[in-house]
Amino acid sequence: MSNHRNATSLENPYLPNPARIIRTLPQIPDHQLFQIRFEKEEIAESFRHKPGQFVMLSVVGTGEAPFSISSSPTRPGNIELCVRRIGHVTDALFKLPPNALVGIRGPYGNGFPVEKMEGNSLLLIAGGLGMAPLRSLLWYALDNRAKFKNVTLMYGAKNPDDMLFKYELLNLIDRADVKCLLTIDKKDESEIWKAHVGVVTTLFDHVEIDPNDTYAAICGPEIMFKFVLDKLLQRNFPKDRILMSLERNMQCGVGKCGHCMVGYKYTCLDGPIFTYWDAINLPEMI
Amino acid sequence: MKIVKLPKENLAKFVSSLSSFGQIHAPVKRGEKSLAFGPVSDFAQIQLNYTRTILPLKKYFFKPIDTMFNFSAEKGYELPMEEPEQRNVFFGVHPCDIHGLKILDLVFSGRYVDNYYFARRNNAAIIGLDCIPDEFCFCRSTGTDFVDSGFDLFLSDIDESYLVRVGTSLGDDMVKATESLFRDIEKQDREKYKGKSIEKRESFQIQIQLQDLPGIMDLEYDSPIWEELGQDCLSCGTCSMVCPTCYCYAVFDELDLDASSGRRMRRWDSCLFKDYALVAGGHNFRAERSSRVKNRFFHKQRGFVSQYGRPSCVGCGRCKAYCPAGIDIVEVINKLRSEIRV
Ligand SMILES: Cc1cc2nc3c(=O)[nH]c(=O)nc-3n(C[C@H](O)[C@H](O)[C@H](O)COP(=O)(O)OP(=O)(O)OC[C@H]3O[C@@H](n4cnc5c(N)ncnc54)[C@H](O)[C@@H]3O)c2cc1C
Ligand code: SF4
Ligand code: SF4
Ligand code: FES
Numbered sequence: 001m002s003n004h005r006n007a008t009s010l011e012n013p014y015l016p017n018p019a020r021i022i023r024t025l026p027q028i029p030d031h032q033l034f035q036i037r038f039e040k041e042e043i044a045e046s047f048r049h050k051p052g053q054f055v056m057l058s059v060v061g062t063g064e065a066p067f068s069i070s071s072s073p074t075r076p077g078n079i080e081l082c083v084r085r086i087g088h089v090t091d092a093l094f095k096l097p098p099n100a101l102v103g104i105r106g107p108y109g110n111g112f113p114v115e116k117m118e119g120n121s122l123l124l125i126a127g128g129l130g131m132a133p134l135r136s137l138l139w140y141a142l143d144n145r146a147k148f149k150n151v152t153l154m155y156g157a158k159n160p161d162d163m164l165f166k167y168e169l170l171n172l173i174d175r176a177d178v179k180c181l182l183t184i185d186k187k188d189e190s191e192i193w194k195a196h197v198g199v200v201t202t203l204f205d206h207v208e209i210d211p212n213d214t215y216a217a218i219c220g221p222e223i224m225f226k227f228v229l230d231k232l233l234q235r236n237f238p239k240d241r242i243l244m245s246l247e248r249n250m251q252c253g254v255g256k257c258g259h260c261m262v263g264y265k266y267t268c269l270d271g272p273i274f275t276y277w278d279a280i281n282l283p284e285m286i
Numbered sequence: 287m288k289i290v291k292l293p294k295e296n297l298a299k300f301v302s303s304l305s306s307f308g309q310i311h312a313p314v315k316r317g318e319k320s321l322a323f324g325p326v327s328d329f330a331q332i333q334l335n336y337t338r339t340i341l342p343l344k345k346y347f348f349k350p351i352d353t354m355f356n357f358s359a360e361k362g363y364e365l366p367m368e369e370p371e372q373r374n375v376f377f378g379v380h381p382c383d384i385h386g387l388k389i390l391d392l393v394f395s396g397r398y399v400d401n402y403y404f405a406r407r408n409n410a411a412i413i414g415l416d417c418i419p420d421e422f423c424f425c426r427s428t429g430t431d432f433v434d435s436g437f438d439l440f441l442s443d444i445d446e447s448y449l450v451r452v453g454t455s456l457g458d459d460m461v462k463a464t465e466s467l468f469r470d471i472e473k474q475d476r477e478k479y480k481g482k483s484i485e486k487r488e489s490f491q492i493q494i495q496l497q498d499l500p501g502i503m504d505l506e507y508d509s510p511i512w513e514e515l516g517q518d519c520l521s522c523g524t525c526s527m528v529c530p531t532c533y534c535y536a537v538f539d540e541l542d543l544d545a546s547s548g549r550r551m552r553r554w555d556s557c558l559f560k561d562y563a564l565v566a567g568g569h570n571f572r573a574e575r576s577s578r579v580k581n582r583f584f585h586k587q588r589g590f591v592s593q594y595g596r597p598s599c600v601g602c603g604r605c606k607a608y609c610p611a612g613i614d615i616v617e618v619i620n621k622l623r624s625e626i627r628v
Contacts, residue, residue: 013398018362087566251537254398258534264592
C-alpha cells in the first residue's frame with residue numbers, strides 16, 4: 001500500500017445499531033427514563049461502558065443526539081437514558097409507541113476515571129438533569145462498595161416534584177454505607193418533604209470531607225458549577241480531584257464534525273468529563 | 287526516491303496516458319478568472335500555470351453534501367448503495383493542497399475511521415505540480431511549500447522539462463506505462479532544480495513567523511483584535527468552505543414524502559455560522575461573532591497543534607483571497623505578534 005492511502009475500517013462508526021425501547025419510566029414533567037436493549041443479542045450482552053460515557057441516540061426520521069448513560073455498568077444488559085424533552089429529537093423520542101425501534105451507537109467519551117477514583121472517597125454533586133450521568137457513577141460505587149471509602153451524594157432540585165429518581169434516592173437515605181443528601185430549593189407549606197431545604201451548596205454544612213482522599217464529581221447547570229466550585233476550592237480541594245461533565249453541541253460523537261470543540265479538545269473524545277484543572281487551562285470551557 | 291525527467295513536449299502524451307489509471311481531474315477554467323478542479327478529456331483544458339482553485343481537493347473526498355445512510359421505519363439505518371468504484375487521477379495538485387489532504391487524513395483516521403472519506407481518497411492518484419507563489423501565498427512560512435510524500439508523482443518545472451519524483455509504486459507504474467516519454471536526470475537537471483528552488487523561495491511576497499505562534503495566541507486570547515475582527519466578519523463561512531483543512535460538518539435527517547423513509551446526510555459546516563455551538567435549550571457557547579472568528583484562528587494555529595501535533599493552516603491564501611470582508615489571516619497574525627509592517 002502506498003503511503004497516502006489508508007485502510008478503511010470494516011466498521012462504520014456512524015452506523016446506529018438497532019435497539020428497542022423496552023420500557024419508559026416517567027420521572028418528572030418532560031423527563032423520562034428510557035430502558036433500551038440492543039436488537040442484536042451479542043451487542044446487548046457485550047456492551048460495556050464507564051460511568052460518565054454517553055451514546056448517540058437516533059430517532060429514525062428525526063435525527064441524532066447525545067445522551068449520558070444513566071445506568072451503571074455493574075448492571076449490564078439494558079442501558080438506561082434519562083431524557084429531558086427539549087427539542088425535535090427528544091420530542092420525537094417521547095412520542096414513540098411502546099417497543100419502538102431506535103438507533104444507538106457508542107459508548108463514547110472518556111467517562112469518569114473510575115480506576116483512579118478507587119480507594120478514595122466520592123463526593124457526587126448533582127443539580128437537575130445532572131443526576132443522569134451521576135446516577136451511573138453512584139450505582140457503580142454502591143455495587144463496588146468495598147472499593148471506595150465514604151460515598152456522599154448531594155442532589156438539589158427546585159421542589160420534590162422536580163427530583164429525578166426520587167424514590168430510588170429516598171431509599172438510599174436509610175442506607176448506612178452512603179450519605180445521601182437531598183435538598184429542594186424552597187419548601188411549600190403543603191409539602192411533606194423530610195430531607196433538606198436550601199440550595200445544594202448548603203449541604204456542605206452537613207459533611208466532613210478530606211479533600212486529599214476524595215474525588216468530587218459535579219454535574220448540573222452552569223450556575224451551580226460556579227457556586228459548588230467555590231465551596232470545593234474553599235476546602236482546598238486539589239483542582240485535579242474535581243471532575244465535571246460538560247455539555248456541548250455534538251453531531252458525530254467521534255471527533256470528526258468539530259462541533260464539540262472546547263479550547264483545544266474535543267468534548268466527545270477527550271471529555272465529556274474534565275477536571276477543574278483542565279477547565280482552567282482550556283479557554284471557553286466554563 | 288526515484289527521480290526521472292519528462293521533457294515538456296511529452297507532457298500532453300503522458301497526461302493523456304493517465305486516463306488508463308482513472309478519470310483525470312485537473313485545474314480548468316470556470317468563468318473568466320476562476321479555476322476549479324474538474325474532469326478533463328482534453329489536455330488543452332488544463333491550466334498548468336494556475337495558482338489556486340477556489341475549492342481545494344477536499345470536495346472530492348469529503349463532499350459538500352453527502353448521504354451517510356438511508357433509513358426506513360422497518361429497516362433502520364443502512365449504508366447507501368456502494369458508489370461504483372471510480373478511480374480518479376488528480377493532476378496538477380500543488381504542495382499546499384497535498385499537505386491539506388494529509389491533514390484531513392489525520393482527522394478522518396485515528397480511533398474512528400471515516401470510511402466515506404477514505405473510500406474515495408484511496409481511489410485517488412495524486413500527481414503534484416510545483417508552483418510560483420502569488421501575493422496571497424504564504425506556504426513557505428507554514429512549511430508546506432514542499433512535499434516529500436502524499437503524491438504518486440510530483441512534477442517540478444525545470445524549464446525544458448519536468449523533474450518527476452516518483453512517490454509510490456502506483457506512480458512508478460504510471461511512468462513505466464509510458465517509459466519512452468521519460469529520460470534519466472543529468473547533472474544540469476539537478477542544478478536547474480536547485481536554481482528553481484531558490485527562485486521559488488525568492489518569489490514569496492509574504493513571510494511570517496508561525497513557529498512560536500501557539501504561545502502568542504495564548505497570550506493574546508483577550509486581545510481587542512478579536513473584537514475588531516468580529517465587527518468586520520459577516521459570518522458567511524466562505525473561509526471554511528474554501529479552506530483545504532476545514533473539516534467541520536453538520537448532520538441532518540432528510541425525510542421522503544412518505545414520511546417513513548429518508549436519508550441521514552451531512553454537509554460542510556462552518557464554526558463561523560451563528561448556530562454552530564448552539565445547544566438545545568438555547569445556550570450558545572459562541573454567540574458573539576468575535577468569539578467565532580477567534581475560534582477559527584485558534585483552532586488552526588493553536589488547538590490543532592495540541593490535538594494533532596502541527597498547525598492546520600497550509601498557507602494556501604484562499605481565506606484571505608476570498609473573504610468578502612477582507613479579513614486577512616497574515617495581517618491578523620502580524621497584529622497578534624505586534625509585527626505590523628506597512
Ligand atoms: C455528553 C452529553 C450528554 C448528555 N446527556 C443528556 C442526558 O442524559 N439527558 C438529556 O436529556 N440530555 C442530555 N444531553 C443533552 C442532549 O443532547 C440535548 O438535549 C439534545 O441534543 C437535544 O436534542 P433535540 O433535537 O431534542 O433539541 P433541539 O433543540 O431541537 O436540537 C438541538 C440541536 O443541537 C444539536 N445538539 C447537539 N449536541 C447538543 C447538545 N449537547 N445539547 C443540545 N443540542 C445539541 C442537535 O443535534 C440539534 O441540531 C447531553 C449532551 C451531551 C453533549
Ligand atoms: S470569509 Fe471572512 S466574512 Fe466570511 S466568515 Fe470567514 S472571516 Fe467572516
Ligand atoms: S486558513 Fe486560510 S490560508 Fe490557511 S489553509 Fe485555510 S484557507 Fe488556506
Ligand atoms: S461531536 Fe463531532 S467532534 Fe465531537
